[in-house]
Amino acid sequence: MTTTETQTTPLLEMRDVHIAFESSTGTVEAVRGANLTMYPGQSVAIVGESGSGKSTTAMSILGLLPGTGTVTSGQILFKGRDITHLEEKEFEKIRGAEIGLVPQDPMTNLNPVWRIGTQIGESLQANKTVPSKEIPQRVTELLGEAGLPDAERRSRQYPHEFSGGMRQRALIAMGLAARPDLLIADEPTSALDVTVQKRILDHLQKLAEELNTALLFITHDLGLAAERAEHLVVMHRGRIVESGPSLDILQDPHHPYTQRLVQAAPSLASARIQTAEAAGHTAKDRVARSAQSGVDDTESEIIRVSHLVKEFDVRGARGKKSVLRAVDDVSFGLRTGTTLALVGESGSGKSTVANMILNLIDPTEGKIYYKGTDLSTLGARDLFAMRRKMQVVFQNPYASLDPMYSIYRSIEEPLLLHKVGNRKEREKRVAELLDMVAMPASTMRRYPNELSGGQRQRIAIARALALQPEVLVLDEAVSALDVLVQNQIILLLAQLQEELGLSYLFITHDLAVVRQTADDIVVMQNGAVVEQGTADDIFHHPQQEYTRDLIDAVPGLGIPLGGGAASS
Incomplete structure (x- = not known):
């Protein structure tokens, strides 16, 4: 967008705005002294993690604060008019139209x-x-x-x-x-694939430029914010801790919280090695250690998928059946002790492949081998035993834990199912697992609704590790988390992989996370594998246009970072 420094009349001004909510325990101040200035046609992004106050700040401009939320002090000026405490009918005239x-x-x-x-x-x-x-x-x-x-x-x-x-x-x-002067976009693409996200944001930006509409983005994705907005506003615990031109903040963040955001944002990591080295986990390191111990793990595959096909019957008009080929002749191998990322847009077939590997659905054709054993030859008892070797961590930490089960019961459940140990031994194992994922032992008496999203995902990982598996299938396991929490979970997974010798099959559409975590990548499109290789090869020398599109769509991946970002 064109810069608007020459324009002297602000479109929007927030002056020392305080917003509070009344709760059963008293008054909770959600926003403390927010100051923000926007000019016509300008793009501004408010960034911060969940609970930082960014959406509350934006909704106060529209008079749409939820529940008991009120602006307790300060001013919100729109086109020079104070709209802080307008009547609902007055707000209705502004909403949509302006x-x-x-x-x-x-x-x-x-x-x-x-x-x-x-x-x-x-x-x-x-x-x-x-x-x-x-x-x-x-x-x-x-x-x-x-x-x-x-x-x-x-x-x-x-x-x-x-x-x-x-x-x-x-x-x-x-x-x-209604051709408004200001458009507030609250996490407008958080639920979408990166390629769809890029197309939509490109289009939104183009429309806004044509209409000279000012854009206020609300996001926790620092890469997206930096790429799409001229000006960044960083919020933390209800306060604006830093504000300024996007590139300046990214290249030289001053506040410790902004430094942590820049360091943690997957799309701003210049290479996967940065995060991997922090946990002592890189493909090169692992191969070197294997050579020292006389084991070449680059040759050993714990899982081999061979010519996998999955077809589903689809009913169409008037009950006519047609066949959908969801997975089409897919072959790849997961090397022992490494991370393989299965990437592609929604509908590419990657989760269907994962479900077949986990024996949750049967393949139409093809074979899956675990340490050389054809899984289709196993009987029910052997398959049940095999489930101990392969466990899964799901995408949504809010849906994957039973709200009626205590944390202890959630983690203990797989141990009970597989008749592992007596009650005392199981209690000891649950405490060990909580320690493994950096959660206090007291957590076992709590329930999922008492935990944050990141804490719940740690519990889901602890549960997956209960039976001492060799392979973890991570199905979009960090995509629902804020960037700082996401970074913590990625580091935790890297640390656990190093300590326990785990092999990971990472199912994701987020190539920014893949850049940080994967040793090998398999790219899927329309049910088929279009490209596969090491992470470095795929990112530096993608052979297919589809792969290049996926990489290009990662927001902020190419933004140069200064020394300040790395110094945190």
Whole structure:
């Protein structure tokens, strides 16, 4: 976007804004003394982890603070007018018409029983943007602007007929429908694949430039913020701790919290080696140690997938059956003690492959070998025993733990199922596992709702390690976490791999994380393997255009970092 330093009249000013919530234990101050200035056409990003106050700050501009939230002091000026304590009717005149919003989750922010066109039309009607008879035509134009092909037909469809990226485009169309002067985008692409994210953000930026709309991004992804915004505002525990031009902050962060954010952001890590070395875990180190011990682990494969095929029956119109080939002739090997990343966009077939390796679904064709043993030859009892060797850590730490089970019971469950030890021995093992994932022993008496997302994922890892497996399948295991917590879990996994000699199969669409963690990479597209090799080879010399697109789509990967980033 064009810089706007020459413009002297701010579009938005927040002056020493304090926001508080009333709770059963008293007043909780969520934002403390926020100051922010934006000019027409400018792009600004507020970054920080969950609970830092960034979304609360943004929602106060729209008068949409949840629950008991109120602005207790300070001023919010929009176009020179104080809007801090407007009546609801006054706010309704501004919302949409002058300040637009693209909310966070495209899956839940559209009404499932209303057509897409009806929902966009409602926002046009509410803001009296065009005469009623022109609304259908305007809806089609807006969806076309947002990059949806065949917009007229799409406007008659329901949200469940749209992919995540298409829903997000519909929300962008809604946010820009009334041509607002300011658009607030709250984590606008956090639920989307990197390639879809890039296309949507490119389009949003292009539209904003054409309309001279100022963009306020709310995100925890520092790479995305730096790439998309001229100006960064860093929030921590309700305070703005640093503010300035994006590149200046990235190359020379002053506040310790900003330094930690820059250091931890996967998309800003210039190489996987930085994180791996911090945990004493690199492919080169491992090969060197193997050579010293007389074992060449580059030759030994713990898992070999050979010509794997999976077909599903799909019912179409009038009950006609067709076959979907979800996995198409996939072959690769996981070397003992290393990390192999299986990457690709949603629908590429990577999770289906993982489920077949875990024996959760049967392959249509092909073989899976574990230390040379064909898993299809094993009987039920042997397969049950094999499950001890391969365990899984799922994507969502909020859904993978039973809310009715204590932490002790969650970790103990696999030990009980496999009849490992007596009660005293199991209790000792649970305490050991909690220590292994850096959680206090007292945690075993608590329940999942008492823990943060990062703590829950540590518990999920402890549970996966209970039966002393040799292979962990990590299914998007860090994608739901904030960047600092994500970094902690990545380092923990690297440390555990080093100490226990684990082999990891990492299922992910996030190539920034892959850069930090993987020794080998297998790239999947439309059910087939399009490229595979070592991580360094894939990143430095990608052979396929699809792989290059995946790498290019990682936000902020190419931003040069100064010495300040590395000094933390």
